[in-house]
Amino acid sequence: MQEKTMVKSDFFASIILIVFGILIVAISLSMPTMAEKEATIYSAPGLVPAFIGAVLAVLSFFMLIRSVARIKKTGLPLLPTKSSFSNFFRDVATRRIIITLALCLGYALLLGKIWFPALTVIYIFLFIVAFEFDWQKSFQSQLKKIFIAFIIAVVATAVIAGTFRYVFLVNLP
Amino acid sequence: MFSNALLGFLNPRSLFDALWATQLGIIIGMLPGLTATMGVALLTTLTFSMAPNNAILILICMYIGAIYGGSRSAILLNIPGTPANAATTVDGYPLAKQGRAGEAIGIATTGSFLGSVIGMLALAIFTPLIGSVALSFQSFEFVWFSIFGIIICGNLTAPKDPLKGWISGFLGLFIAMIGMEGIHAYVRFSFGNTDLSGGISLIPAMVGAFGFAEIISVMRVEHYEVVKTKISRVLPRPRDVLKYWKTILRSGIIGTFIGAIPGVGEDIAAWVSYDIAKRSAKKEDQEQFGKGSIEGLLAAETGNNACVPGAIIPVLTLAIPGSAPAAVLLGAMLIHGVRPGPLIMIEFPTFIYEVIAMVLLATIAMFVLGLSLVRPLVKVLMVPRQKLMPVIFLLCVIGSFALQARLFDVLVMLVFGILGFILREMDYPMAPLVLGIILGDILDKNLRRALILSNGSIAPFFTRPICLILFVLTLLIVVTRAKWYKTALAKLKNSLKRAA
Numbered sequence: 001m002q003e004k005t006m007v008k009s010d011f012f013a014s015i016i017l018i019v020f021g022i023l024i025v026a027i028s029l030s031m032p033t034m035a036e037k038e039a040t041i042y043s044a045p046g047l048v049p050a051f052i053g054a055v056l057a058v059l060s061f062f063m064l065i066r067s068v069a070r071i072k073k074t075g076l077p078l079l080p081t082k083s084s085f086s087n088f089f090r091d092v093a094t095r096r097i098i099i100t101l102a103l104c105l106g107y108a109l110l111l112g113k114i115w116f117p118a119l120t121v122i123y124i125f126l127f128i129v130a131f132e133f134d135w136q137k138s139f140q141s142q143l144k145k146i147f148i149a150f151i152i153a154v155v156a157t158a159v160i161a162g163t164f165r166y167v168f169l170v171n172l173p
Numbered sequence: 174m175f176s177n178a179l180l181g182f183l184n185p186r187s188l189f190d191a192l193w194a195t196q197l198g199i200i201i202g203m204l205p206g207l208t209a210t211m212g213v214a215l216l217t218t219l220t221f222s223m224a225p226n227n228a229i230l231i232l233i234c235m236y237i238g239a240i241y242g243g244s245r246s247a248i249l250l251n252i253p254g255t256p257a258n259a260a261t262t263v264d265g266y267p268l269a270k271q272g273r274a275g276e277a278i279g280i281a282t283t284g285s286f287l288g289s290v291i292g293m294l295a296l297a298i299f300t301p302l303i304g305s306v307a308l309s310f311q312s313f314e315f316v317w318f319s320i321f322g323i324i325i326c327g328n329l330t331a332p333k334d335p336l337k338g339w340i341s342g343f344l345g346l347f348i349a350m351i352g353m354e355g356i357h358a359y360v361r362f363s364f365g366n367t368d369l370s371g372g373i374s375l376i377p378a379m380v381g382a383f384g385f386a387e388i389i390s391v392m393r394v395e396h397y398e399v400v401k402t403k404i405s406r407v408l409p410r411p412r413d414v415l416k417y418w419k420t421i422l423r424s425g426i427i428g429t430f431i432g433a434i435p436g437v438g439e440d441i442a443a444w445v446s447y448d449i450a451k452r453s454a455k456k457e458d459q460e461q462f463g464k465g466s467i468e469g470l471l472a473a474e475t476g477n478n479a480c481v482p483g484a485i486i487p488v489l490t491l492a493i494p495g496s497a498p499a500a501v502l503l504g505a506m507l508i509h510g511v512r513p514g515p516l517i518m519i520e521f522p523t524f525i526y527e528v529i530a531m532v533l534l535a536t537i538a539m540f541v542l543g544l545s546l547v548r549p550l551v552k553v554l555m556v557p558r559q560k561l562m563p564v565i566f567l568l569c570v571i572g573s574f575a576l577q578a579r580l581f582d583v584l585v586m587l588v589f590g591i592l593g594f595i596l597r598e599m600d601y602p603m604a605p606l607v608l609g610i611i612l613g614d615i616l617d618k619n620l621r622r623a624l625i626l627s628n629g630s631i632a633p634f635f636t637r638p639i640c641l642i643l644f645v646l647t648l649l650i651v652v653t654r655a656k657w658y659k660t661a662l663a664k665l666k667n668s669l670k671r672a673a
Contacts, residue, residue: 006599006600009599010599013599017340024347027362028361031359031361032359034357034359037357039357040625041629042621042624042625042628042629043356043357043621043625044621045354045356045357045359045361046361047620047621047624048350048616048617048620048621049347049350049361049362051620052343052346052347052350053347055343056340056343056344056347059336059339059340059343060340062336063336063337063340066336092395093393093394094393096392096393096394096395097389097392097393099392100388100389100392100393100562101389101591103563104385104388104566104587105587107566107570108570108583108584108586108587111570111574111580111583112580120567123563123567124563124564124567127559127562127563128559128560128563130559131392131559132557132559152560156563156564156567157567160564160567160568160571161571164219164571164575168218168219168222169222170218170219170221170571170575171574171575171578172571172574172575173570173571173574173580173583
């Protein structure tokens with residue numbers, strides 16, 4: 001991440017972390033102290049989380065002060081502009097990350113709902129095709145690529161799932 | 174005791190396990206997108222049904238193999254296979270571009286072997302000593318050790334911005350608070366969710382933070398170029414290595430020492446070893462650093478592999494990991510019924526010697542395999558990432574699910590993967606987060622126990638000898654990073670110069 005973007009992200013991150021730290025302290029203090037079980041207050045379940053939340057809030061506060069000073073020094077606009085948003089989504093790296101996340105999350109969230117070997121073959125196949133298929137070329141000219149992707153998906157699923165299930169006796173989703 | 178332990182492993186089954194696990198570790202270490210932590214975590218799942226000694230031997234071989242294996246891609250691709258090999262790219266890749274890839278691989282293998290031997294000797298000497306000191310640790314000492322661990326880990330893994338390292342560490346401590354606490358069995362931060370009441374399991378969190386996050390990072394770049402060079406002689410000439418015996422010894426000691434510091438890990442060990450080797454080199458040799466210096470390459474690889482046995486020292490003596498893969502190793506030891514910690518010399522006296530024997534076998538296997546099969550394994554680096562990464566993600570899913578047969582653990586892996594990626598983009602180091610997750614339970618139980626023992630008084634936290642040392646060290650680390658301190662120190666230096 002560039003230095004300018006880092007300063008802004010530190011500002012927003014520190015605010016989120018301060019709120020998070022205060023929330024942790026608040027929830028911890030609302031936990032029972034176990035006094036009704038004649039336990040000492042020093043054994044209260046909320047004691048250590050409250051300490052951690054307080055330290056987190058204090059450290060984040062220092063980061064907030066620092067990022068405010070840096071933003072004043074650089075004179076950067078705090079909120080992202082329309083052009084910076086569109087540049088971000090036009091960037092090839094961003095698109096590759098979004099495709100990777102979409103495929104991996106889609107696969108993981110469908111686990112248990114679709115038969116595991118079938119889902120895995122579809123996932124690996126779609127992953128390879130998503131990054132290798134060239135939309136500017138014809139479908140016919142890329143049939144070999146698609147076929148190889150399918151073979152790799154089937155073989156990889158069979159070998160990995162089979163090895164874990166029948167050799168190492170590991171449960172599969 | 175050590176010879177008995179070693180004899181116990183000199184059977185065909187154990188030797189075969191050592192060989193395949195080390196080779197798999199080398200391959201996993203070589204591939205960008207797969208880390209040593211992930212390799213150890215995934216193999217932990219596979220070793221459930223094995224005898225504890227065989228299982229831990231396999232994991233140690235995987236660990237040592239992976240830390241070494243990353244040097245291959247560092248030299249041939251200019252991309253470290255694992256973070257531990259980042260310093261190797263600085264001189265390894267220029268050597269490959271000069272047509273000396275084989276020589277670089279041979280030097281890296283020899284440096285890794287020697288580093289691992291130095292670390293192993295330190296493991297043998299210091300583990301029983303530290304173990305006996307650790308017996309005097311009570312709750313007060315463990316509280317300060319947990320806090321000190323987070324502070325020093327954050328300081329060393331985020332040298333430009335330790336504040337982010339400390340925030341990462343305390344976030345990890347908070348994550349450890351989720352679930353049932355150990356004194357009253359009260360469920361914290363679950364908000365009525367049954368899965369959360371069981372807490373966040375370490376291995377899915379680590380597979381996510383070091384596996385899935387790495388996959389996302391790797392996929393953002395289209396492809397990597399393998400250096401087009403003929404790999405000729407790999408076996409190094411002894412004189413080429415012995416010439417730098419001081420560097421090797423120094424880097425080995427540095428790597429071992431850094432490994433013993435909680436949570437810091439092999440990447441810092443490699444960089445510190447490299448940096449000190451550069452500063453200590455003769456002026457005419459210093460210019461070679463960054464352009465294909467054999468000494469630089471040796472320093473980096475000796476340091477990172479020496480860190481592995483070093484990281485195992487606190488695992489055995491204090492049940493606190495010296496690095497991320499050591500954290501997974503600790504988890505695996507607990508799964509297999511071994512309880513590392515101060516009582517290990519009493520409860521499992523032979524285990525330490527068995528671990529030393531395992532490290533020795535893994536080191537020899539790494540050296541032998543590292544110098545052979547070089548040319549065939551280079552082809553592994555040619556596999557396009559869009560074909561490799563979905564398979565690695567599949568391993569992440571199976572590895573996370575297999576531990577407790579819960580889809581919730583897969584969700585944990587996903588969340589930690591995305592969180593790990595975002596934190597990395599914002600320059601928050603992952604090592605303190607992981608260390609925090611492990612130290613959280615230790616801090617929680619010991620802080621409350623200590624306060625109960627002292628009836629709420631905080632005096633023992635500052636008056637007991639070891640507590641006082643740890644408190645002063647923690648304070649020193651925090652204060653010396655503060656801006657006002659640096660300004661005051663600079664002013665003092667200037668006024669002393671003027672006075673002189």
